[in-house]
Structures are given as structure tokens and as C-alpha cells.
Amino acid sequence: MFEKWVADFANWLAATDWSVGMHESFYLWNWLESTHVLSLMISLGMLAVIDLRMLGLWMTDVPASKVAARMGTPMFIGFSIMVITGILVFTAIPVRYTHSIWFRIKFILLFVAAINAFLFNRHMHRSVATWDTDKVPPRRTRIGAGLSLVLWVGIVVCGRFIAYDWYDCGKFTNAALLWATGCAYVPAN
Amino acid sequence: MAEQNKTSKREIVSAVIAGAIVLTSVIYWITQIEGVMEMIKLANGG
Amino acid sequence: MTVLSVFESLEQGPIGTFVKDRGATFASIEAVHLLAFALLGGAVLASDLRLLNVVLRDVPSKTVTDNAYRWFTGALIVMLLTGFFMVSGIAVKCYHNFYFWVKMSALATGILFAYTIRKPLLSGDHSKLKPITLKLVALASISLWFIVAASGRWIGFS
Numbered sequence: 001m002f003e004k005w006v007a008d009f010a011n012w013l014a015a016t017d018w019s020v021g022m023h024e025s026f027y028l029w030n031w032l033e034s035t036h037v038l039s040l041m042i043s044l045g046m047l048a049v050i051d052l053r054m055l056g057l058w059m060t061d062v063p064a065s066k067v068a069a070r071m072g073t074p075m076f077i078g079f080s081i082m083v084i085t086g087i088l089v090f091t092a093i094p095v096r097y098t099h100s101i102w103f104r105i106k107f108i109l110l111f112v113a114a115i116n117a118f119l120f121n122r123h124m125h126r127s128v129a130t131w132d133t134d135k136v137p138p139r140r141t142r143i144g145a146g147l148s149l150v151l152w153v154g155i156v157v158c159g160r161f162i163a164y165d166w167y168d169c170g171k172f173t174n175a176a177l178l179w180a181t182g183c184a185y186v187p188a189n
Numbered sequence: 190m191a192e193q194n195k196t197s198k199r200e201i202v203s204a205v206i207a208g209a210i211v212l213t214s215v216i217y218w219i220t221q222i223e224g225v226m227e228m229i230k231l232a233n234g235g
Numbered sequence: 236m237t238v239l240s241v242f243e244s245l246e247q248g249p250i251g252t253f254v255k256d257r258g259a260t261f262a263s264i265e266a267v268h269l270l271a272f273a274l275l276g277g278a279v280l281a282s283d284l285r286l287l288n289v290v291l292r293d294v295p296s297k298t299v300t301d302n303a304y305r306w307f308t309g310a311l312i313v314m315l316l317t318g319f320f321m322v323s324g325i326a327v328k329c330y331h332n333f334y335f336w337v338k339m340s341a342l343a344t345g346i347l348f349a350y351t352i353r354k355p356l357l358s359g360d361h362s363k364l365k366p367i368t369l370k371l372v373a374l375a376s377i378s379l380w381f382i383v384a385a386s387g388r389w390i391g392f393s
Contacts, residue, residue: 045276070294156269160262211374214378
């Protein structure tokens with residue numbers, strides 16, 4: 001079953017020297033986590049500019065495709081940093097993270113955001129010539145951009161809430177939540 | 190001529206203040222990194 | 236009336252009590268602070284990286300900086316409001332925290348610099364300014380806001 005596979009993986013990772021080292025490090029984890037959060041400025045900052053252009057709210061005098069192309073590069077650099085630091089941060093406390101309801105929702109939202117981004121890019125390549133210089137792009141473009149912003153707001157909020165232990169395994173008895181978090185697979189410790 | 194001088198003065202002041210800020214930032218980061226390295230050395234019995 | 240007493244009354248007052256009442260309140264305010272931070276970062280980086288000739292090089296720099304100001308100001312207001320609420324909840328801890336004061340100094344400098352030096356300078360014709368001036372101003376801006384962000388994060392770790 002999926003939950004068992006996830007739990008096995010997390011437990012295996014938690015026992016490695018690497019994970020223990022990260023978990024007990026004096027500064028390393030703090031620096032990695034701070035880098036992860038600070039690179040929000042780059043990745044999401046650039047994404048916000050692009051999405052707001054696509055909503056007709058920022059730099060409407062500049063062709064939409066140009067904003068997307070020029071801001072896209074720093075955005076991807078920022079995203080790369082976020083993914084790498086995110087993975088490294090995860091390796092420090094894999095068991096807690098995999099059972100965190102916020103972490104799970106965050107992952108689902110990331111997945112949906114990726115699909116949305118793919119569809120939006122495809123739509124853009126096919127049609128941008130017709131609305132590139134419009135101050136306010138057509139409805140379908142705006143929906144894609146708006147959805148992108150909403151999803152990323154959700155991702156950031158969930159990411160922040162991971163740190164809080166309100167719904168950690170052992171702190172609640174709600175059956176639906178127990179199922180959603182896979183807490184049944186955590187040995188009592 | 191006076192208009193040019195006025196713009197020039199604002200530009201110089203801006204550049205000087207900006208330069209001071211950048212310098213202060215560099216010094217700040219150097220002290221921070223030095224502090225971290227010192228702590229790590231101590232933590233490892235150095 | 237000392238600075239410490241001001242912080243103490245802030246934490247014990249209605250705002251501090253409200254923020255401390257439930258854990259979710261502080262966390263939610265913090266989440267909004269974080270989102271505004273992303274927007275501020277976008278405005279600062281779009282603007283300053285353009286001045287440094289790194290992004291959007293084929294767009295007039297004045298177009299980029301003029302457009303960014305509205306969003307910068309909006310994001311800054313949200314951050315100041317949420318920041319004020321958060322500090323109220325943990326005011327005394329902040330008072331005793333070195334990085335809190337680093338952040339406040341950088342923040343004050345950042346706001347002053349943005350509105351009294353950078354904005355007036357960039358409101359004119361950019362081509363009349365020396366490139367080195369534009370680059371120094373952009374670097375100063377990025378440095379300040381980065382220190383605000385980094386020291387802000389480090390408050391949580393110290």
C-alpha cells in the first residue's frame with residue numbers, strides 16, 4: 001500500500017547518517033531552510049510579475065510574451081534553488097514531514113500548479129501572437145494566471161504551517177485526519 | 190547650467206549613500222559568516 | 236517611559252493579546268507577511284535587476300521601475316501591518332533579540348532610501364544619469380531588503 005511504502009522510505013531515510021547529521025547540525029539546517037524561504041523572493045516574486053502581467057495588472061505596455069520570457073530565467077533559477085533546498089530540508093526530518101497534513105496538501109498543490117503551468121504555457125505558445133500587446137489578455141489567459149497565483153498562495157501557506165505541530169501524529173484522534181496523514185503507520189515513538 | 194549642477198549634486202549624494210550602504214552590507218555579512226565559522230569551530234572542539 | 240516598557244505594554248495590550256490568543260492567529264498573520272514578502276521581492280528584483288542590466292534589458296528601465304513602485308508600496312504596507320501585529324504578540328522577546336534590531340535598522344534605512352533617494356532619482360530621465368549611479372542604487376536597494384529578509388528569518392532561530 002502507498003502509505004506503507006512512504007513510511008518505509010521515510011524511516012529508512014531517517015536512519016541514514018546524512019539525515020541524522022542534518023537533524024543535529026548546528027547551523028546547516030537553519031541556513032538551508034532560510035535559503036529555501038528567501039529564494040521565494042526570486043522564484044515567486046518573478047512569477048507574481050508574470051502572472052500579474054497576464055492578468056493585465058502590471059507593465060501592460062510591455063508585450064506579455066516578453067515579460068514571460070525575460071522574467072522566466074531568474075524565476076527558474078529561483079525555483080531550482082527552492083527544489084534543491086527543499087529536498088535537503090526534507091531529508092533532516094523525513095518521518096514528521098511525510099505525515100504532516102500540510103506537507104501532503106502542499107505536494108498536491110505543487111502537482112496541480114505544475115499541470116496548470118504546463119497547460120498555460122501550451123496555450124500561450126499557440127495563441128500569444130493574437131493578444132501579446134493587449135493591455136488585458138483574454139479570459140482563458142487570465143484564468144490560468146489567476147489559478148497560478150491562488151495555487152502558489154496555498155503552497156506558501158501550507159509550507160509555513162508545516163512548522164506548527166497542531167496536527168502532528170499523536171495530537172488528535174479524528175478518524176478522517178488519521179487516514180489523510182497516514183499516522184496509523186507511525187510506530188509509537 | 191544651474192539645472193545641470195542641481196541634478197549632478199543629487200546624483201552624487203545618491204551614489205555616495207548607496208555606496209555606503211553596500212559597504213556596510215558587505216561588512217555585516219563578513220562578520221556574520223565569521224561568527225558562524227567561529228561557532229562551528231567551537232562546537233567541534235576546535 | 237523606556238523602550239522596554241513600550242514593548243511590554245504592546246504585548247500586554249489588546250493587539251498583543253489578540254495575536255497570542257490562538258496559535259493559528261499568529262501563524263496566519265505570518266503567512267500573509269510571507270506572501271507580501273514574495274510580492275515585495277518581485278517588485279524589488281524586477282526593478283533593481285533591470286537597473287543592473289540583468290533582466291528585461293530590451294524594456295526601457297523607467298517603464299520597469301515606474302510600474303514596480305505601486306506594487307512595492309502595496310506590498311510594503313501589508314508587510315508593515317502584519318509585521319506590527321506579529322511583533323505585538325512577541326514584543327518583549329523581540330526587544331531582547333539582536334536580529335530584530337538589525338532588521339528594524341535595515342528596514343528603516345530601506346524605506347528612507349527607497350522614498351527619499353531612489354524614487355526621486357529615478358523619476359527623471361534615466362539616460363541622464365551615470366550608469367554607475369544606477370548600479371550602486373540598485374545594489375544598495377537589493378542589499379538592504381535582503382538583510383531585512385535574512386535577519387527577519389533569523390529572529391525565529393535565535
